[in-house]
Amino acid sequence: MSSTAAPFPFLGNHLAVDFLNTVVRGPGGPLDLLPDSDAWRRWVVAAGLPPLGEADRASGLGRALALRDAIRGVFDAWRSGHPPAVTDVRALNAALRPPPPAPLVFGDGVWGRRPADAGASTDAALGLLAEAAVDLVATGDRRRLRACGARGCLLQFLDTSRNGSRRWCSMASCGNRSKAARHYRRHRS
Numbered sequence: 001m002s003s004t005a006a007p008f009p010f011l012g013n014h015l016a017v018d019f020l021n022t023v024v025r026g027p028g029g030p031l032d033l034l035p036d037s038d039a040w041r042r043w044v045v046a047a048g049l050p051p052l053g054e055a056d057r058a059s060g061l062g063r064a065l066a067l068r069d070a071i072r073g074v075f076d077a078w079r080s081g082h083p084p085a086v087t088d089v090r091a092l093n094a095a096l097r098p099p100p101p102a103p104l105v106f107g108d109g110v111w112g113r114r115p116a117d118a119g120a121s122t123d124a125a126l127g128l129l130a131e132a133a134v135d136l137v138a139t140g141d142r143r144r145l146r147a148c149g150a151r152g153c154l155l156q157f158l159d160t161s162r163n164g165s166r167r168w169c170s171m172a173s174c175g176n177r178s179k180a181a182r183h184y185r186r187h188r189s
């Protein structure tokens with residue numbers, strides 16, 4: 001799949017879950033929707049995060065994928081009631097730390113510092129994603145974080161239904177396929 005193909009699935013009902021959902025079922029197994037820095041930049045914009053600066057586009061992809069893996073590990077541990085791996089917690093905490101202020105020269109050649117531009121950096125995007133993940137595990141209900149019930153689907157979602165009975169990432173895709181397959185099996189004989 002090229003980086004200009006299908007749109008990203010935003011079915012998770014939560015920013016950090018949608019970030020995990022950038023790995024989907026492909027024809028030959030898992031398919032990463034963030035194969036390059038351009039896809040990462042497009043996902044950031046589609047997710048409503050501050051757009052990345054030019055310098056951050058190429059350098060941020062590896063860090064983003066590492067954070068995605070750490071969030072996945074933390075969520076899997078949280079959902080199962082086990083403590084997360086220390087490396088995943090460290091990765092999340094590192095992303096939460098704000099970047100140091102960038103040195104700047106003020107008017108008459110005197111050095112000064114100001115906060116880095118938080119609206120246009122990979123650090124800002126990763127910090128917002130890490131903050132969303134931490135907020136979910138700190139205040140959410142782990143029973144509501146679910147994997148899609150459709151066979152082979154890799155997507156996850158935060159069940160926000162009133163009775164907590166949502167089973168599929170999307171009724172329009174996985175839900176309908178599951179129901180149609182069940183109907184076919186019942187009426188085949």
